[in-house]
Amino acid sequence: MEKKDIDWxxxxxxxxxxxxxxxxxxxxxxWDEGGLTGDDKIVLSEDAGVLQYSQSVFEGLKAxxxxxxxxxxxxxxLNAHRMYESAQYLEMPPFPEDRFLDAVRQVVKANEAWVPxxxxxxxxxxxxxxxxxxxxxGVAPADEYQFRIFVTPVGPYFKGGAKxxxxxxxxxxxxxxxxxxxxKAGLNYAMSLHAIMTAHRxxxxxxxxxxAATRTKVEETGGANIIFVDAxxxxxxxxxxxxxxxxxxxxxxxxxxxxxGLKVDEREVLFSEVPNFKECGLCGxxxxxxxxxxxxxxxxxxxxxxxxxxxxxITQKLYDTLTGIQMGHIEAPEGWIYEIK
Numbered sequence: 001m002e003k004k005d006i007d008w009x010x011x012x013x014x015x016x017x018x019x020x021x022x023x024x025x026x027x028x029x030x031w032d033e034g035g036l037t038g039d040d041k042i043v044l045s046e047d048a049g050v051l052q053y054s055q056s057v058f059e060g061l062k063a064x065x066x067x068x069x070x071x072x073x074x075x076x077x078l079n080a081h082r083m084y085e086s087a088q089y090l091e092m093p094p095f096p097e098d099r100f101l102d103a104v105r106q107v108v109k110a111n112e113a114w115v116p117x118x119x120x121x122x123x124x125x126x127x128x129x130x131x132x133x134x135x136x137x138g139v140a141p142a143d144e145y146q147f148r149i150f151v152t153p154v155g156p157y158f159k160g161g162a163k164x165x166x167x168x169x170x171x172x173x174x175x176x177x178x179x180x181x182x183x184k185a186g187l188n189y190a191m192s193l194h195a196i197m198t199a200h201r202x203x204x205x206x207x208x209x210x211x212a213a214t215r216t217k218v219e220e221t222g223g224a225n226i227i228f229v230d231a232x233x234x235x236x237x238x239x240x241x242x243x244x245x246x247x248x249x250x251x252x253x254x255x256x257x258x259x260x261g262l263k264v265d266e267r268e269v270l271f272s273e274v275p276n277f278k279e280c281g282l283c284g285x286x287x288x289x290x291x292x293x294x295x296x297x298x299x300x301x302x303x304x305x306x307x308x309x310x311x312x313x314i315t316q317k318l319y320d321t322l323t324g325i326q327m328g329h330i331e332a333p334e335g336w337i338y339e340i341k
Contacts, residue, residue: 001112004153008120011155013286018151020110022103025133026093026145034103036110040150049132049142056186057086058129060285061247063108063151063340065118066328071340074326076104078247079128086183087130091141095130101338104128107149108340114153118327125154125286131186157287162319164293164308167221167282169271170195170207174222174242177213181242188244192222206282208295210271211240218269221282224290225249229279229314234263236277248283248322254333255321262314271297278305279312289319 017040024034049055059079064072080100087094104126108115116122128149132142172195175181180188192207199207208226211217218238220226225246228236235256237249256262274280280292293308294301306312311319324330328337 003115003117004113006116006153008116008122008153009155011116011122011153013154013157014152016152018111018114018153020107021148021150022107024095024099024103024147026147027143031093031095031099031147034099034147036106042146042148044133045135047135047137049134049136052136053132053139054185054187054190055090055092055132055136055142055145056129057083057090057092057131057184058127058186059083059184061104061126061128062285062326063115063124063126064326064328065115067118068328069118070328071108071112071115072328073104073108073126073338073340075247075251075336076101076338077335078250082184082245082247083128083130086185089180089183090185092130092132092145095147100128103147103149104338105340107151111151112340114151116153121156122153124151126151157290162287162289162291162311164291164304164306164310165205165282166203166294166296166308167206167208167292168199168202168204168296169298170199170209172198172207172209173212174207174209174219175212177211177242179242181219181240182244184244189223196222204296206290211242216270216272218271218274219243224282224284224287227252227281227283227289227315227318228269228274228277229312230265230277232263233278233314234265235314235318236269237264237266238269239266240268246283248285248288251322251325251336252283252289252318255318255325258333259321259330260314260317275302279315280304280306281311281315281318288323289315291315
């Protein structure tokens, strides 16, 4: 398919309206057959459940043009499963996982001209989301829901390469023990906005949140999981029931062990250990890995040996290998690449 006449290299990471999106509605206890539409507007009751009690969950994934010209997505089955579990936790009727995958296929196929060409540095960002659409005045789940997917072409998260960032230890709590930190709900991100804007006003790129119960253990940031490299070159990954199960993080741990031969240590990580680590990164769909050069703990600086100029050597290998798998010039594990046909 002929691509849109766009200067792909000038794209930033922002929303651009494309032609088609997918919509399905849940009513009278069942999902309708759903389908594509050109209408990008949503009409809701002023009393819709999503507006009154924040009943919404969402996902984020990307479509790529591989080196051999195929259009593919990266592990969308994991997005489907995570969204299913997120919906259950908010008492929403889960959208079936097989239908999620088919909806992704339909939307990407219908907007294939918007999938950036290989080597452009850009990708097609895919946003599935679901929300309570019927009126709810008492505190209760909605009776009706809408599931939608839109896509938008985006440029690389970091123009000119990923330079290490400085983050701060937050005084805010990201998630309560036994709360909603492990699901991808809009409400989690809403409560992080004041914290992230506070960090930005203070000159920091992000927050690192500690566990709310003891404030001694590393959890994650407002929008990404955290990884470390220790003095022996092992990958150390914080583990907590309040951490979102990042698909990028899970892929990185597999790549570390099976492609790079690294030892992977997934465990609770005390913040007191952090000064002993050599490298640090934030991992997620948008940037894959954002290198961290420095953590500010209430004025005390923790500087990583990898420095503030470039990714550390092991973080760079993880980034290069994972993006190589996504772009098709490194062989992927079975089931990781979902081709759009």
